[in-house]
Amino acid sequence: xxxxxxxxxxxxxxxxxxxxxxxxxxxxxxxxxxxxxxxxxxxxxxxxxxxxxxxxxxxxxxxxxxxxxxxxxxxxxxxxxxxxxxxxxxxxxxxxxxxxxxxxxxxxxxxxxxxxxxxxxxxxxxxxxxxxxxxxxxxxxxxxxxxxxxxxxxxxxxxxxxxxxxxxxxxxxxxxxxxxxxxxxxxxxxxxxxxxxxxxxxxxxxxxxxxxxxxxxxxxxxxxxxxxxxxxxxxxxxxxxxxxxxxxxxxxxxxxxxxxxxxxxxxxxxxxxxxxxxxxxxxxxxxxxxxxxxx
Amino acid sequence: xxxxxxxxxxxxxxxxxxxxxxxxxxxxxxxxxxxxxxxxxxxxxxxxxxxxxxxxxxxxxxxxxxxxxxxxxxxxxxxxxxxxxxxxxxxxxxxxxxxxxxxxxxxxxxxxxxxxxxxxxxxxxxxxxxxxxxxxxxxxxxxxxxxxxxxxxxxxxxxxxxxxxxxxxxxxxxxxxxxxxxxxxxxxxxxxxxxxxxxxxxxxxxxxxxxxxxxxxxxxxxxxxxxxx
Numbered sequence: 001x002x003x004x005x006x007x008x009x010x011x012x013x014x015x016x017x018x019x020x021x022x023x024x025x026x027x028x029x030x031x032x033x034x035x036x037x038x039x040x041x042x043x044x045x046x047x048x049x050x051x052x053x054x055x056x057x058x059x060x061x062x063x064x065x066x067x068x069x070x071x072x073x074x075x076x077x078x079x080x081x082x083x084x085x086x087x088x089x090x091x092x093x094x095x096x097x098x099x100x101x102x103x104x105x106x107x108x109x110x111x112x113x114x115x116x117x118x119x120x121x122x123x124x125x126x127x128x129x130x131x132x133x134x135x136x137x138x139x140x141x142x143x144x145x146x147x148x149x150x151x152x153x154x155x156x157x158x159x160x161x162x163x164x165x166x167x168x169x170x171x172x173x174x175x176x177x178x179x180x181x182x183x184x185x186x187x188x189x190x191x192x193x194x195x196x197x198x199x200x201x202x203x204x205x206x207x208x209x210x211x212x213x214x215x216x217x218x219x220x221x222x223x224x225x226x227x228x229x230x231x232x233x234x235x236x237x238x239x240x241x242x243x244x245x246x247x248x249x250x251x252x253x254x255x256x257x258x259x260x261x262x263x264x265x266x267x268x269x270x271x272x273x274x275x276x277x278x279x280x281x282x283x284x285x286x287x288x289x290x291x292x293x294x295x
Numbered sequence: 296x297x298x299x300x301x302x303x304x305x306x307x308x309x310x311x312x313x314x315x316x317x318x319x320x321x322x323x324x325x326x327x328x329x330x331x332x333x334x335x336x337x338x339x340x341x342x343x344x345x346x347x348x349x350x351x352x353x354x355x356x357x358x359x360x361x362x363x364x365x366x367x368x369x370x371x372x373x374x375x376x377x378x379x380x381x382x383x384x385x386x387x388x389x390x391x392x393x394x395x396x397x398x399x400x401x402x403x404x405x406x407x408x409x410x411x412x413x414x415x416x417x418x419x420x421x422x423x424x425x426x427x428x429x430x431x432x433x434x435x436x437x438x439x440x441x442x443x444x445x446x447x448x449x450x451x452x453x454x455x456x457x458x459x460x461x462x463x464x465x466x467x468x469x470x471x472x473x474x475x476x477x478x479x480x481x482x483x484x485x486x487x488x489x490x491x492x493x494x495x496x497x498x499x500x501x502x503x504x505x506x507x508x509x510x511x512x513x514x515x516x517x518x519x520x521x522x523x524x
Contacts, residue, residue, distance in 0.1 A: 005403050019388040203384045206344070207445065208373035209401045 001212075013220035023193045024225065030189035031229025031281065034182050035273050039237035041178055042269060045171045047259050052164040054257040061128065061138045064121040064148040073146050078124060080144055086133035087126055095120040121148055182276060186229075187284025190222050194288045201292045211293045218285045226281025230273045237273070238266050296322055297343060297453065297486070302352030304338055304508075312338035313349065314508040320486065322452065325479045327495050328488040329519060330505040336488040339505060340457045343486065344376050345369050357452060374402055377446030377483075381458035383438040385430040391417070391441055392426040398448045416444040420474055436467030443474055453484040460491050472498055492519035 017024045063081065065074060074092075081090055093101075098120045103110045113119060126141070128134045134152040141150035204214045242262050249259055297320040304313035312335040320326055328336050341347040342354055345361055354361040359372045385394050392413055399409045417423045420440035422433075430438055439459060446454055456475065460468035472494055479485045489495065495502060495518060502517035503510060512521055 002403050002405075004405055005400070008400055008406075016388065200386055200388070203386055204397070205370070206346070206373065206378060206380075206384065207398050207401060208370045208376075209397075210367075210370045213370075213401055 001216075005213075006216075009216040009220055013217040013224060016217060017221055017224055020193065020197075023196060027189050027193050027225050028229045031186050031225055031277055032232050034185045035230050035233040035277055036236060038178055038182050038276065039233045039269060039273055040240075042175065042272070043237060043241055043265075045175060046265070046269075048167055049171055050260050051252075051257050052167050055164060061126045061134050061141060061150055061152045063124040063126055063141045063150045065123065066146045066148045067121060069122075069146045074122070077144060077146050081124060081126055081141060084137055084140055086129050086137055088129045089127040091125040091127075093123045093125055095122050098123055179276070183280050183284075186226065186277075186280045187287065190225060190281060190284040191288035194218065194285060194292075198292055201289065205293075214293065215286065215289060218289050219282045222281035222283075222285030223278045224281070226277030226279070227274060229281070230277040233273055234270050237269060238262075241266060241269075296320070296355070296357065297484070298353075298355040299339075299342075300353040300355075302342065302349045302354060304335075304342065304347065305350045311508045313342070313352075316352070316510055318503065318510065318513065320484060322484055323479070323482050325475075325485045325500040326487070327500055327502045328486065328505065329490070329495060329502060330511075332490075334505045335508040336505055337457060338508075340455055340486065340488050343453075343455055344373055344378055370401075374449060375451055375453065377443075377448075377451040377454040379439070379442050379446045379454065379456035379459045381461040383430070383435075383442045385438055385441060385445075387430055389429075390426065391422065391428050391430070391433070394430065394441060395445045395448050398445050402449055404449075412448060413444075416448050417441075419447075419477075420444045434467075436463050436470065439463060439467075439471055440474065443471065443478075447478055447483070451483065453486065454478060456485065456487040458488055458490065460489065460494060465493065468494060495519040 063077075065077065069077075078090055078092070081087060095118050099110065099113060099118050102120070126137055128137055138150040138152045141147055201214060245259055245262050252258060297318075299316040299318040302313050302316040303311070305311050316339065328339055330336050338347055342349055342361070343356055345364065349362065352362070356372065357375050359368070359375075361372070364372060386397065389397065395413045395416060396409050399412060404412070414423060414426075417426060420443055422437060422440055422444070425433065425437065425441075430441070433441065439462075443454075443456075443459070446456075454475070459475070460471050463471065468491065475485055475487065476498060499516045499518070501515045502512065502519070504512035504514075504521070514521070
């Protein structure tokens with residue numbers, strides 16, 4: 001193909017988008033709605049996945065030490081805990097440190113419990129090598145001397161692991177399903193706009209245009225539709241995400257979990273939306289016109 | 296050069312639209328194809344640009360043997376023909392300029408050549424001042440002139456016109472005929488299907504009459520009705 005011919009196809013595709021008026025608006029709206037849906041659901045899924053893996057990688061057992069246990073006994077307990085082979089790390093946190101955490105999360109009122117009134121225990125924070133080992137570690141720790149209690153996020157931890165596992169599995173399935181729906185919706189709308197131009201295509205053929213020559217402007221028009229259709233979803237997803245990120249990360253701060261950082265994540269999702277739009281738009285029109293180009 | 300040798304065409308509904316057509320049209324000829332509606336005129340015309348395929352027989356247009364031609368070669372055959380339709384078949388969303396230019400863009404001419412040639416043919420059909428109009432802004436006669444301009448834009452050796460004056464009033468039809476005569480006088484073959492007895496009698500050329508799928512008359516310089524002799 002000559003460069004001037006390719007230029008002609010680009011110009012022609014943009015003109016056609018403009019001159020087809022309402023038909024183009026219809027196709028653009030369908031792409032916009034679909035991509036918005038894809039954008040929102042992807043943002044949710046990817047963040048749920050992120051928090052889920054945060055939780056999974058972060059489960060620790062908090063071993064509360066009996067009050068009145070002396071330093072020597074504490075050291076002995078630490079040794080015993082370290083002997084459990086699924087333990088990767090043990091961190092000591094004094095009851096003063098614990099109170100600071102409580103004040104940080106729940107407010108200054110808890111300052112009243114400072115000094116000798118501090119009702120909290122010293123704590124060994126034990127990290128497991130693998131998340132699912134936390135339950136065993138807690139059980140073993142409870143049996144040891146000088147241990148007041150061993151907590152691993154309550155009885156719900158086991159359930160949580162199940163849920164996280166499921167979210168990750170289903171997340172992939174839902175994403176694939178969503179992509180499939182997007183492909184179907186976008187290419188179908190473009191198909192309808194091309195159906196209405198069957199006559200034009202037959203005239204082009206009578207004037208001696210090859211199939212390739214007829215096809216190119218339509219494919220480019222589909223790509224433009226996809227690209228322009230991605231603009232509004234990108235704006236909404238970007239602004240919405242930054243806004244929600246502000247709100248949600250504040251309340252997540254005390255838990256130590258976090259959402260995906262907007263600067264990186266939004267770049268990824270914007271690129272994804274643009275690519276889905278362009279590729280599906282172009283392929284959708286390419287496929288839709290095939291039936292009119294058979295002789 | 297166009298040649299039909301023992302061409303038969305039977306449609307799926309059993310209608311025999313071409314019953315042993317044998318015709319030879321030489322370069323530079325002007326030939327009318329006449330006959331009542333449904334006689335087979337359009338089938339004859341459409342087989343020339345391979346919109347219809349013969350059931351059997353041989354058709355030769357320039358160097359193309361249409362019974363052997365591949366689908367991918369059809370666009371190239373059509374580029375050697377200028378086709379004018381009764382219903383004009385202009386692209387509704389392109390301007391007049393773009394409609395005529397389309398026939399040249401298809402053969403990948405460069406933009407300057409296209410602009411020069413389009414202006415020339417639009418001038419020839421007297422519609423240079425309408426370049427930026429859209430087809431629906433023109434009268435039927437004007438649209439037909441644009442359709443002719445498009446047909447001759449890439450200097451085809453043959454112009455095929457299927458009832459080009461069919462929807463037009465006598466004055467406008469005469470205007471169209473003047474243009475076709477002019478094209479023919481420059482050496483282009485013109486094959487024209489028509490119902491219009493006045494035109495056939497006024498502008499004398501070879502007449503091919505088809506009735507019920509059979510060629511019943513092939514007469515040089517004939518009138519619309521066969522002379523009783």
